[in-house]
Amino acid sequence: MNHLLSIADLERADIERIVAQAERFAEVSDRDIKKVPALRGRMVLNLFYEASTRTRSSFELAAKRLSADVVNFAASGSSVEKGESLKDTVLTLSAHKPDAIVLRTPWAGAAELVSRWCAAAIVNAGDGKHEHPTQALLDVYTLRRRVGEIDGASIWIVGDVLHSRVARSNALLLGALGVEVRLCGPRTLMPREAQALGPTVKAFERFEAAVEGADVVMMLRIQTERLAGAMIASTREYARTFGLSARTLALAKPDAIVMHPGPINRGVEIDSELADGERSVILEQVTNGIAVRMAVLYLCAGHQPEHVISSTE
Amino acid sequence: MNHLLSIADLERADIERIVAQAERFAEVSDRDIKKVPALRGRMVLNLFYEASTRTRSSFELAAKRLSADVVNFAASGSSVEKGESLKDTVLTLSAHKPDAIVLRTPWAGAAELVSRWCAAAIVNAGDGKHEHPTQALLDVYTLRRRVGEIDGASIWIVGDVLHSRVARSNALLLGALGVEVRLCGPRTLMPREAQALGPTVKAFERFEAAVEGADVVMMLRIQTERLAGAMIASTREYARTFGLSARTLALAKPDAIVMHPGPINRGVEIDSELADGERSVILEQVTNGIAVRMAVLYLCAGHQPEHVISSTE
Amino acid sequence: MNHLLSIADLERADIERIVAQAERFAEVSDRDIKKVPALRGRMVLNLFYEASTRTRSSFELAAKRLSADVVNFAASGSSVEKGESLKDTVLTLSAHKPDAIVLRTPWAGAAELVSRWCAAAIVNAGDGKHEHPTQALLDVYTLRRRVGEIDGASIWIVGDVLHSRVARSNALLLGALGVEVRLCGPRTLMPREAQALGPTVKAFERFEAAVEGADVVMMLRIQTERLAGAMIASTREYARTFGLSARTLALAKPDAIVMHPGPINRGVEIDSELADGERSVILEQVTNGIAVRMAVLYLCAGHQPEHVISSTE
Numbered sequence: 061m062n063h064l065l066s067i068a069d070l071e072r073a074d075i076e077r078i079v080a081q082a083e084r085f086a087e088v089s090d091r092d093i094k095k096v097p098a099l100r101g102r103m104v105l106n107l108f109y110e111a112s113t114r115t116r117s118s119f120e121l122a123a124k125r126l127s128a129d130v131v132n133f134a135a136s137g138s139s140v141e142k143g144e145s146l147k148d149t150v151l152t153l154s155a156h157k158p159d160a161i162v163l164r165t166p167w168a169g170a171a172e173l174v175s176r177w178c179a180a181a182i183v184n185a186g187d188g189k190h191e192h193p194t195q196a197l198l199d200v201y202t203l204r205r206r207v208g209e210i211d212g213a214s215i216w217i218v219g220d221v222l223h224s225r226v227a228r229s230n231a232l233l234l235g236a237l238g239v240e241v242r243l244c245g246p247r248t249l250m251p252r253e254a255q256a257l258g259p260t261v262k263a264f265e266r267f268e269a270a271v272e273g274a275d276v277v278m279m280l281r282i283q284t285e286r287l288a289g290a291m292i293a294s295t296r297e298y299a300r301t302f303g304l305s306a307r308t309l310a311l312a313k314p315d316a317i318v319m320h321p322g323p324i325n326r327g328v329e330i331d332s333e334l335a336d337g338e339r340s341v342i343l344e345q346v347t348n349g350i351a352v353r354m355a356v357l358y359l360c361a362g363h364q365p366e367h368v369i370s371s372t373e
Numbered sequence: 374m375n376h377l378l379s380i381a382d383l384e385r386a387d388i389e390r391i392v393a394q395a396e397r398f399a400e401v402s403d404r405d406i407k408k409v410p411a412l413r414g415r416m417v418l419n420l421f422y423e424a425s426t427r428t429r430s431s432f433e434l435a436a437k438r439l440s441a442d443v444v445n446f447a448a449s450g451s452s453v454e455k456g457e458s459l460k461d462t463v464l465t466l467s468a469h470k471p472d473a474i475v476l477r478t479p480w481a482g483a484a485e486l487v488s489r490w491c492a493a494a495i496v497n498a499g500d501g502k503h504e505h506p507t508q509a510l511l512d513v514y515t516l517r518r519r520v521g522e523i524d525g526a527s528i529w530i531v532g533d534v535l536h537s538r539v540a541r542s543n544a545l546l547l548g549a550l551g552v553e554v555r556l557c558g559p560r561t562l563m564p565r566e567a568q569a570l571g572p573t574v575k576a577f578e579r580f581e582a583a584v585e586g587a588d589v590v591m592m593l594r595i596q597t598e599r600l601a602g603a604m605i606a607s608t609r610e611y612a613r614t615f616g617l618s619a620r621t622l623a624l625a626k627p628d629a630i631v632m633h634p635g636p637i638n639r640g641v642e643i644d645s646e647l648a649d650g651e652r653s654v655i656l657e658q659v660t661n662g663i664a665v666r667m668a669v670l671y672l673c674a675g676h677q678p679e680h681v682i683s684s685t686e
Numbered sequence: 687m688n689h690l691l692s693i694a695d696l697e698r699a700d701i702e703r704i705v706a707q708a709e710r711f712a713e714v715s716d717r718d719i720k721k722v723p724a725l726r727g728r729m730v731l732n733l734f735y736e737a738s739t740r741t742r743s744s745f746e747l748a749a750k751r752l753s754a755d756v757v758n759f760a761a762s763g764s765s766v767e768k769g770e771s772l773k774d775t776v777l778t779l780s781a782h783k784p785d786a787i788v789l790r791t792p793w794a795g796a797a798e799l800v801s802r803w804c805a806a807a808i809v810n811a812g813d814g815k816h817e818h819p820t821q822a823l824l825d826v827y828t829l830r831r832r833v834g835e836i837d838g839a840s841i842w843i844v845g846d847v848l849h850s851r852v853a854r855s856n857a858l859l860l861g862a863l864g865v866e867v868r869l870c871g872p873r874t875l876m877p878r879e880a881q882a883l884g885p886t887v888k889a890f891e892r893f894e895a896a897v898e899g900a901d902v903v904m905m906l907r908i909q910t911e912r913l914a915g916a917m918i919a920s921t922r923e924y925a926r927t928f929g930l931s932a933r934t935l936a937l938a939k940p941d942a943i944v945m946h947p948g949p950i951n952r953g954v955e956i957d958s959e960l961a962d963g964e965r966s967v968i969l970e971q972v973t974n975g976i977a978v979r980m981a982v983l984y985l986c987a988g989h990q991p992e993h994v995i996s997s998t999e
Contacts, residue, residue: 089470093414095442101719103747113457114465117444121416121469124442129721129750131743144739144949152740152948155972156747157715322465323457346468402783406727408755426770427778430757434729434782437755635778636770659781 061359063182065171066191067232075197075233081355082201082348088125089350098358099128102159105180107149109135109165114322114346115185115194119162122353128159128361146170147177154178160361163187181360183353189223195321196229198352199278200237202345206317207275214240216270216312218302219280219329220249220287221263226321227280231257244270245280246302248291267302274312278319279304279329295328304330309339317341374672376495378484379504380545388510388546394668395514395661401438402663411671412441415472420462421498422448422478427635427659428498428508432475435666441472441674459483460490467491473674476500494673496666502536508634509542511665512591513550515658519630520588527553529583529625531615532593532642533562533600534576539634540593544570557583558593559615561604580615587625591632592617592642608641617643622652630654687985689808691797692817693858701826701859707981708827708974714751715976724984725754728785733775734811735761735791740948740972741811741821745788748979754785754987772796773803780804786987789813807986809979815849821947822855824978825904826863828971832943833901840866842896842938844928845906845955846875846913847889852947853906857883870896871906872928874917893928900938904945905930905955921954930956935965943967 061074088096104123108116116132123130133153144152146165153161154177161178163171164185171184171191186192203210215234221227221243234241235258243254244264254263264270271277284295292298304318318330318340326332335342374387401409417436421429429445436443446466457465459478466474467490474491476484477498484497484504499505516523528547534540534556547554548571556567557577567576577583584590597608605611617631631643631653639645648655687700714722730749734742742758749756759779770778772791779787780803787804789797790811797810797817812818829836841860847853847869860867861884869880870890880889890896897903910921918924930944944956944966952958961968 091414094416094470094472095414101717101721103720103750113446113462117446117466117469120444121442124416124444129747131746131750133739133743145952148949148952149739151969152972153743155969156743156976157720157973159720323461326458326461343464343468346465347470350469404727407729407783407785408727426759426775430759430779430782433757434755437729437757636774639771639774656777656781659778660783663782 061181063171063175064193064356064360065175065182065184067193067196067229067236068191070193070233070236072236075200075236078197078352078355078359079201079204081359082197082351085125085354085358086348086351088354089347094125095127096125097127098362099123099126099159102126102128102361103157104128104130104357104361105153105156105158105161106130106132107153107161107163108133108185110186112164112186114349115164118346118349119183119185119353119357122350122357125350126354126358128357131158146174150174150177154180160357183356183360186225189225189228191229192225193229193233194349194353194356195226196233197356198345198349199230199319199321200233201352202319202341202348203276205348206341206344210234211238212240213275214242214273215276215278216242216244216274217278217280218244218267218270218304220282221245221254221280222249222251223283224280228257230278231261235260242270242274244302246292246298249287267308268311271308271311274316276317276319277304277309277312281321281323282325282329284325284328295325299328303328304334306331306334309334315339319345322346374494376484376488377506377669377673378488378495378497380506380509380542380549381504383506383546383549385549388513388549391510391665391668391672392514392517394672395510395664398438398667398671399661399664401667402660407438408440409438410440411675412436412439412472415439415441415674416470417441417443417670417674418466418469418471418474418493419443419445420466420474420476421446423499425477425499427662428477431659431662432496432498432666432670435663435670438663439667439671441670444471459487463487463490467493473670496669496673499538502538502541504542505538506542506546507662507666507669508539509546510669511658511662512543512632512634513546514665515632515654515661516589518661519654519657523547524551525553526588527555527586528589528591529555529557529587530591530593531557531580531583531617533595534558534567534593535562535564536596537593541570543591544574548573555583555587557615559605559611562600580621581624584621584624587629589630589632590617590622590625594634594636595638595642597638597641608638612641616641617647619644619647622647628652632658635659687807689797689801690819690982690986691801691808691810693819693822693855693862694817696819696859696862698862701823701862704823704978704981704985705827705830707985708823708977711751711980711984712974712977714980715973720751721753722751723753724988725749725752725785728754728987729783730754730756730983730987731779731782731784731787731806732756732758733779733787733789734759736812738790738812740975741790744972744975745809745811745979745983748976748983751976752980752984754983757784772800776800776803780806786983809982809986812851815851815854817855818851819855819859820975820979820982821852822859823982824971824975825856825945825947826859827978828945828967828974829902831974832967832970836860837864838866839901840868840899841902841904842868842870842900843904843906844870844893844896844930846908846917847871847880847906848875848877849909850906854883856904857887861886868896868900870928872918872924875913893934894937897934897937900942902943902945903930903935903938907947907949908951908955910951910954921951925954929954930960932957932960935960941965945971948972
């Protein structure tokens with residue numbers, strides 16, 4: 061692997077390799093000495109054009125647990141304020157010879173573009189509404205750990221599917237693994253081409269219709285500040301129609317588990333008790349994110365660097 | 374020790390253990406190689422909801438001098454901007470399995486709350502107007518180094534006692550050590566229950582009355598931008614009545630020393646010459662802060678992690 | 687060396703020592719394990735009062751490649767917001783006993799002042815419109831690598847010379863090395879005393895007059911947001927008169943190289959194709975910046991610390 065740009069790029073074998081590597085790294089975070097020397101002396105740059113507690117820190121910790129050195133760049137407080145373009149920022153940082161650049165931007169396709177401009181391994185940590193591949197990988201890893209075999213399982217992804225890179229990456233990844241994916245959300249927040257994400261992906265307009273027999277319920281974050289009044293009537297109305305409550309969860313399988321990429325809006329897309337309940341794996345997702353990101357960084361940046369620009373096609 | 378949440382929690386033996394450990398660590402900062410491997414492979418998270426040069430950097434350096442890995446979170450530039458609650462932020466960060474979380478917030482009692490939510494050792498780096506325990510510990514450590522035995526000494530804490538977590542933690546700690554503590558400030562900035570902080574704590578309204586025979590004068594920072602016009606007439610008036618000058622210092626013992634938690638307002642609560650003078654230990658306080666924070670981090674996070682939630686009662 | 691405050695302070699021997707040391711460190715960034723233990727256990731503080739992607743990260747990476755620990759301070763998010771003076775900030779940070787402080791400020795002469803206040807090695811990373819010595823050193827290092835002997839070469843520095851610490855440091859350094867320096871820019875952006883920078887420094891008002899026979903063309907960043915309308919008619923007018931294009935570059939020597947300290951304004955001071963062209967060494971400048979800053983940090987902070995305040999006179 062040279063980069064992790066999108067789920068769409070991955071072969072089944074790549075997916076299995078990442079998950080297997082994550083399994084090997086998982087126990088590192090439980091040790092007293094939470095480090096392995098796998099990337100000692102390597103440099104990982106976190107280049108974040110959007111604020112993010114969980115993703116930035118997850119990558120930073122993952123890199124440090126591999127003994128890499130980490131340098132963080134937030135878009136504010138940098139030349140970006142002076143109007144430097146993404147390309148020039150990347151070319152400059154790339155001239156510092158990092159081994160990997162972890163990139164989050166509001167622009168769909170940015171990770172792929174950046175991978176053409178520099179020799180470092182590029183790891184997409186979210187590019188606009190396009191993809192968030194490590195989130196999908198950690199979700200699959202979490203499912204495997206919790207549910208076991210997921211072939212043939214039925215997963216229900218609910219919320220603002222239209223704007224969600226998490227939904228998109230998960231639909232692609234779960235579809236590739238033969239999982240039945242049911243996308244569901246308000247008409248205004250559903251993409252037209254939902255079905256196009258894979259042969260096992262279906263779109264539903266009513267929550268109750270989607271949920272029957274679901275093994276997993278994955279709730280998406282609703283951007284209340286941005287959507288209320290524009291795309292949804294109100295957060296209260298949204299919570300009533302598309303929020304996960306004990307009543308709606310009862311329609312799924314009795315042992316169905318609850319996932320959410322975080323940060324959660326308690327009382328909007330998910331009831332507080334369910335978020336904290338025993339069927340919730342939300343915090344396991346966070347913990348597993350470290351192992352999966354360690355695996356991705358190791359597989360992308362741990363080999364002998366070749367300083368060759370590798371295309372993603 | 375599992376946590377350092379407040380001075381009120383500490384037994385005399387805990388205090389002596391921290392101070393003794395700080396003494397052992399003090400010389401590390403004077404070495405060429407300013408590191409010991411005491412926390413190698415351990416992870417310390419700095420979670421700061423308030424800006425702070427000195428406290429954040431002091432903890433960061435302390436952790437690095439113990440060879441720990443450090444990840445910094447400022448409240449801005451994180452999910453906090455998206456409205457995530459303290460609890461969810463802490464649960465998420467906690468799922469990253471840090472060994473210690475150093476927490477500063479504007480909310481009294483936050484450190485204690487957080488300690489119930491996660492397995493990491495919690496170190497309170499200031500919670501609202503409640504406590505700032507490492508500041509009090511470094512002040513006692515500084516006093517012991519400079520004054521020697523402090524049993525029976527008389528310490529004068531002057532300024533905005535009402536809003537000061539430094540005053541509160543110091544009054545509790547010094548009181549527990551048998552020191553006579555004289556709190557003094559404008560009537561509007563004195564707490565009603567000052568005497569309740571300990572049997573050796575007394576409140577004074579006039580600066581000159583408090584100062585007689587003082588061994589130590591600890592000036593508090595006045596928040597000029599917030600208080601002027603509201604709680605005090607003007608900074609000029611404040612400086613005249615409660616600022617430390619050569620004239621007022623002359624009323625204390627001839628060898629009385631001058632302390633301040635910083636950052637100082639020169640010419641407001643303290644005259645510039647006194648801040649820089651030979652009786653000032655202000656910069657020693659800063660230097661000693663590293664040793665004390667190394668001791669606290671080591672004692673809280675250096676043991677075998679048990680990943681058990683420990684209550685503070 | 688105790689500090690690097692300004693090019694004006696350096697003897698010829700100092701310059702050669704830095705460049706030679708940079709040459710020894712250059713290959714570290716090409717290794718798999720991009721580290722040497724030269725500053726293991728030493729602490730480098732980056733104290734930045736101005737935003738900067740490239741300079742801050744370059745110093746941070748340089749320090750980490752020397753195995754130093756690095757603590758970053760941005761002016762916002764620190765006590766600076768509370769109105770603490772530069773002096774008190776530096777005295778406080780200095781009490782943390784860093785081995786080196788890398789300082790960027792908007793105030794000319796700040797680095798020199800700070801060096802009088804503390805025992806740490808001070809490295810000037812830009813002080814107002816005064817100096818940016820490591821930029822000039824990396825430019826000379828880049829020239830030596832690319833052009834070889836530069837004695838007698840002719841270098842053309844074009845743009846906002848008046849406000850440019852890069853121009854100033856380069857004119858001083860190149861002048862000291864016997865290079866002919868031609869400063870050129872709009873009348874409103876040229877200093878009156880340009881010639882005073884050295885016996886080989888000349889000022890030109892017309893771009894075409896300056897360029898004839900130039901070996902090197904160094905373009906300066908124009909601060910479009912600040913200058914347009916005030917000091918220059920418009921960025922379009924500026925680009926036409928003082929921007930580097932294929933037409934104007936043709937007036938220089940056929941193998942003349944193009945430099946820029948970055949970040950570049952494509953289409954303003956330099957045409958995009960020239961910035962990315964094979965005669966451009968802009969990204970080499972960035973890469974070489976790491977080696978030069980490693981050399982400077984090593985020479986300033988790598989010796990036995992003496993904790994003595996050393997004057998720069």
